[in-house]
Amino acid sequence: MMKKIWLLVALGIMFAFVTACSSDDAADGGGEEGTDSNSDADASEVMGGDVENATELTFWTFQELHLGFFRDAVERWNEEFPDRAISLKAEAYPYDNMHNNLLLALQSGTGAPDIVDIELNRFPNFMQGEPQLLPMNDYVEPVLDQFIESRFDIYANDGNYYGIPFHVGATVAYYNKEIMDAAKVDIDAIETWDDYMEAGEKVVENTDAVMTTFETGDIWSYWPLIRQQGSDYFDEEGNVMINNETNVNTLQLMHDMIYEQEIADITPGGEFHVEEFYGFMNDGGQASLMMPMWYMGRFTDYMPDLEGKMVIRPMPKWSEDGDRSAGAGGTGTVVTNQTDHAELAQDFLAYAKLSEEGNIAIWEILGFDPPMWTVWESEEIRKDNKFYQYFGEDIFDTLLKVRDEIESINITEKNPDMQQELTTNTLNSVLRQQSQTAQEALDQAASTIEE
Numbered sequence: 001m002m003k004k005i006w007l008l009v010a011l012g013i014m015f016a017f018v019t020a021c022s023s024d025d026a027a028d029g030g031g032e033e034g035t036d037s038n039s040d041a042d043a044s045e046v047m048g049g050d051v052e053n054a055t056e057l058t059f060w061t062f063q064e065l066h067l068g069f070f071r072d073a074v075e076r077w078n079e080e081f082p083d084r085a086i087s088l089k090a091e092a093y094p095y096d097n098m099h100n101n102l103l104l105a106l107q108s109g110t111g112a113p114d115i116v117d118i119e120l121n122r123f124p125n126f127m128q129g130e131p132q133l134l135p136m137n138d139y140v141e142p143v144l145d146q147f148i149e150s151r152f153d154i155y156a157n158d159g160n161y162y163g164i165p166f167h168v169g170a171t172v173a174y175y176n177k178e179i180m181d182a183a184k185v186d187i188d189a190i191e192t193w194d195d196y197m198e199a200g201e202k203v204v205e206n207t208d209a210v211m212t213t214f215e216t217g218d219i220w221s222y223w224p225l226i227r228q229q230g231s232d233y234f235d236e237e238g239n240v241m242i243n244n245e246t247n248v249n250t251l252q253l254m255h256d257m258i259y260e261q262e263i264a265d266i267t268p269g270g271e272f273h274v275e276e277f278y279g280f281m282n283d284g285g286q287a288s289l290m291m292p293m294w295y296m297g298r299f300t301d302y303m304p305d306l307e308g309k310m311v312i313r314p315m316p317k318w319s320e321d322g323d324r325s326a327g328a329g330g331t332g333t334v335v336t337n338q339t340d341h342a343e344l345a346q347d348f349l350a351y352a353k354l355s356e357e358g359n360i361a362i363w364e365i366l367g368f369d370p371p372m373w374t375v376w377e378s379e380e381i382r383k384d385n386k387f388y389q390y391f392g393e394d395i396f397d398t399l400l401k402v403r404d405e406i407e408s409i410n411i412t413e414k415n416p417d418m419q420q421e422l423t424t425n426t427l428n429s430v431l432r433q434q435s436q437t438a439q440e441a442l443d444q445a446a447s448t449i450e451e
Contacts, residue, residue: 043067043092047074054078054085057345058113060102062095063331066117066166069365073352086348088115095119106132106336114339115349118163120154120330124413127157134335134342135160139350146374148327150408155332163332164353167368169292170399170406171224171315171326174299178309179209179287187313193253196288196316200263203287211263212288213277214254216427217270219419220291220328225250227326227409229318233419238412240450242422243442251438255430266432278302290315292328293369293399300367300390307390314402323405330409373403414449421445 043064048054059070067090078085091113093101099122105111106126118126126133140152140161148168155163175187183203190196200211214221226232231246241247257264265286269276272291281289282303289295299310314324333353335345352358359370360380367387375381376396387395426445429436436444 042094044090045071046087046089047071048078048085048087051078051085051087054087055341055344056087056089057115057339057341057348059088059090059115060098060113061090061092061117062098062119063117064092065366066331067092069166069361070352072361072365073348073358076357077348077351084344084347086344099125102126105338110338112336112338114341114345115333115335117331117333118155120332120409120411121415121419123155123163123332124411124415126334127162128413131157131160131162132337133162134337134339134346135162136164136335136346136350137161139346139354140164143354143372147371148373148403148406150327150406151330151371153408154330154411155334163334164349165371166331166333166353166362166366167292167294167329168371168373168399168403168406169294169327169329170369170402171228171290171292171328172398172402173313173315174289174291174295175311175313176209176284176287176306176309177311179203179207179284182207183287187311190313190316192320193316193318197257197261197263200257200261200287204263207287209284209287210265211257211286212290213265213267213280213286214258214427214431215267215271215423216432217267217423218272219422219427220272221254221267222251222422222427224290224292224315224326224328225254227328227407228315228323230323230407232410233415234410234412236410238410238414240414240418240446242418242449243439243446248438248442251426251430251442255434255438258431259434273298275302282306293395294329294367296387296391296395297367300386310391312391312395312398314398323402323407325402325405327406327409369399373400376400376403418445418449421448 045067047070061067070088070090074086074088099119102112102116103125137160144152151165151168152161155161155165177187180187180203183206185199185202190199203209203211226247229246229250231241231244233242235241258266267277268280271277280286282305299306317324333349335342335349339345356372356375359372359375360378362368362370363381364385376399381396422445426441430438430441
């Protein structure tokens, strides 16, 4: 009893803190969907509040961009189902605050919203013991063959699907065609990583750019490259595998591309979500970039001078039959077991994110690659917008080529700790300071996480 009282007190303190936060508070988005370290994640609104006899549902998110998607979903739902109208009280909070508050609310049995976004690195925290979330199997299973199934696996537990994804997060190669043409490189001839490195030599020889840069302050340069090869931080049982041969060789190759082949460099600012990098890339500092599809919005928003110069292609593969993509990042939207309107909340969430209209809206409103692959060839998806104007008309042609090559990620409760170790110590010691070999640094990372 005393434990529950203290939990409720802590919950109240956390909520008071969040409510008092100013709009200048930063959101640590964990990298999901390219959340910038300086983004504003304090926002609230009531969607459908002017509809008579609407049932109120509550929604939390850590990504303010998601509010626009749900605003559209509420409007469409209320038009289609006026007898089951809803008003959605939506709140966007800073990343850590939202996830911590949610965990406290679910543990205490009070204060949780009806619907909430959970970022994939925090999702394992909510799978401990008996999940306080409602399974969505009745909605997911009938349509699963129309989706990239691996994106549902990361939000599943013991045969139950809890989270509904926002995107595939397919990692692709972004090429600056102007630079590649100047280097006399045929982008479409780059099929393997050997081809890529040969092209990098031509870029350095014939232009003022480097082929690419590698992050030391985030994991997007490294994680997709090892996932592409079927490796990960942890195996399917949750055992540490960060220092296996594939991961060591990949990190060593990144080092060698910088210091031996001299076709790459350290990312300005240390990561791909800072102004220093945006300026460098926008000015033609590098010829290519490996990032998920959701990074398109960073190009359109922060690198306007590259419009018409960038094209999207599959990642180079490591072997003849290797994968040409990897899923990266993600958010699962769930219904909590504290809702008083379980059927309505689940029906609405399925309508918003499992329907064809909802997946088209994911693309049109958010610019994400929708997890329902069957819409990738639809007329609505192919309508002209700022992304086609920026990158060309073959965005989804590329996705269709790699849709069967996007494997599931192994997520455990230790993923945040592993990513912190990699970005605080491992990548810096190998790529920036050169104080450790890849083997030494990854052995140290494994030892630290296993302690």
